[in-house]
Amino acid sequence: MIGRDSSGVTISQVAAAAGVSRQTVSNVLNRPGRVAPETAARVRRAVEELGYRPNRAAQNLRERASRCIGFKIDSPAGMSNLLDRFLHALADAAGTAGYHLLLFTSAGVDEEVVAYEELIRTGTVDGFVLADVGVKDRRLPWLAKRGIPFVCFGRPWGLDHARFSWADVDGASGVAQAVDHLVSRGHRRIAYLGWPAGTGFGDERQSGWREGMRRHGLGDEGLSGGCTEDVAVAAAVAGSLLARPEPPTAFVCGSDTYAVAVRLAGGTDAGGYPKVEVVGFDDSPAATLMSPPMSSVRQPLAEIARRVVGLLVEEIQGPCTPPEGVMLRPELVSRPEPGR
Amino acid sequence: MIGRDSSGVTISQVAAAAGVSRQTVSNVLNRPGRVAPETAARVRRAVEELGYRPNRAAQNLRERASRCIGFKIDSPAGMSNLLDRFLHALADAAGTAGYHLLLFTSAGVDEEVVAYEELIRTGTVDGFVLADVGVKDRRLPWLAKRGIPFVCFGRPWGLDHARFSWADVDGASGVAQAVDHLVSRGHRRIAYLGWPAGTGFGDERQSGWREGMRRHGLGDEGLSGGCTEDVAVAAAVAGSLLARPEPPTAFVCGSDTYAVAVRLAGGTDAGGYPKVEVVGFDDSPAATLMSPPMSSVRQPLAEIARRVVGLLVEEIQGPCTPPEGVMLRPELVSRPEPGR
């Protein structure tokens, strides 16, 4: 049975119902063992009957903590719903750590740091997760200087990694796995298509391809393309790579968007199957839904979210904790195309 | 200049700095006009110098409101990132209404209602937005019975619409616009592909197609297909419609996922252009990124979010407000394929 009023049962009402003082009720809930067994049982029954749940605002005020993690969401672009999936994983991880996830937006970069400061100053959140860290991101030193707890999903490219907390996947390893996969399927001229130099994570993914090719004793000259993450543009670049004298027979890509572009540029054979084999990155729904489905490198989002939250909670609870970086391994999801 | 400590400047400290009482500071901030001009100026300067921002937990406790809106996010499926975009719009709308958006997850339907009750009981949120309302959704009467404020994005199909607050787009109108568009481009055999009967919104979208065809004096027999929202399955259904004696020359679809499937099933002509013209629904990035880009019906997400938040805030502030439904018009985003 639950109380009549959906909200507003206080600890004092429970205390009155159980014939004890409010502090005893508090002890039953927070420090069991300090209370005699039968008293505790009586209190617990009253809690149950009235449907008492401690008021969050009062707890927050008392404990000087909101148990909320802030996350700035911006207008999404691109075809992958990585953000969606990460948000879900993050909310989940936060929940199991006893935190809630608070979403907010901001108009521009300047307003953004103001928003961070406001949320901390008002005690609305205890810290932040940043998922869109750019090269030499100004926000990181800004937040660090002010002692505002935060953790990044993605490394602080262009800054001293050791100065900040982050969790990220080893993009090079993921792409190298893709190369191994394609080599094992008989390919020898494997191209790479991804971002132009300078994005940090893009460079890393490309280096994974280069290194993978080297390991298999394969050359990489003339097999790499870089362009903005846009299907039409990427398809054109893929087309020009395929028009070379000795064209690639397969591609590894920086993201699924590039991979979709390669599929479009590569064309299909008589049986309607793609002529060029391709492996994407992010394992977005588009990869699954294509026909035939596409192999892709999957980031362990749930694990990343758990680690991000773990690091953040540490930083919130012990402000003297040194920053820490966590590197995770992505995994190739193989959806083999009809054998060669 | 900002205070040294990122958090923890209290109203009393400001009062002391300005040489007034804490209540005067409160009045300056909340009830200007009650305070003499020079006193107000002095207080404002102190606020500025110390970087004072009122503590949210204390306000929440006093005012018995969290100014937070809860939103349950579940593991996303499908290729559209509608949820992403809606979340951004919602966070934005909530922000301008003075609310924050609190995300949470839940394991199953039973845990979900428990989570709703917990969040309300503890005063963590003031109300909810539901974006995944199913036919005869049990959660709606459950929440309503308990007097928990909530607003749906999407109509409460299978329930009395007048009993709940919601904002939604007129799916029939959107699909009818798509039919008009295709007719104006010379098509006469226009097929529909969407969900099987029984989803509410799917039936509505189909009825928009049927009505549109009727209005143009066109027949609809044998031109409708329904199946799960899965590219492979939908492509097969589209293929079977295209294999008929008098095949459709164009399709309108329940979602972009169906539309992508039609593109795949329809094949391309000598010039590499799709043989079948298709209009999708949701205007997901996939529609833009396809080659050539695809027309699609766009839901006014920002407006929907504003209305949803508006209705919810009303319901939170005046619990006696009667439920209200808001219907908005979606808009066809035309990306014409090469002329016929």
Add this chain to the structure above:
DNA sequence: AGGCCGTGTTTGATCGTTCAAATTGTCACT
């Protein structure tokens, strides 16, 4: 001079919880 009004500012109480210290009760030991 005493009462009244209006403006501007302050004091006290409150929201619901939890920490720290104080209180009561029980028993054992000298």
Add this chain to the structure above:
DNA sequence: AGTGACAATTTGAACGATCAAACACGGCCT
């Protein structure tokens, strides 16, 4: 019988903001 130790429970205070009522002060009227 008196004291100390200990367990169980209670009281007071605090977290930071705001509402309601009280208060000071000057001017105006009778």
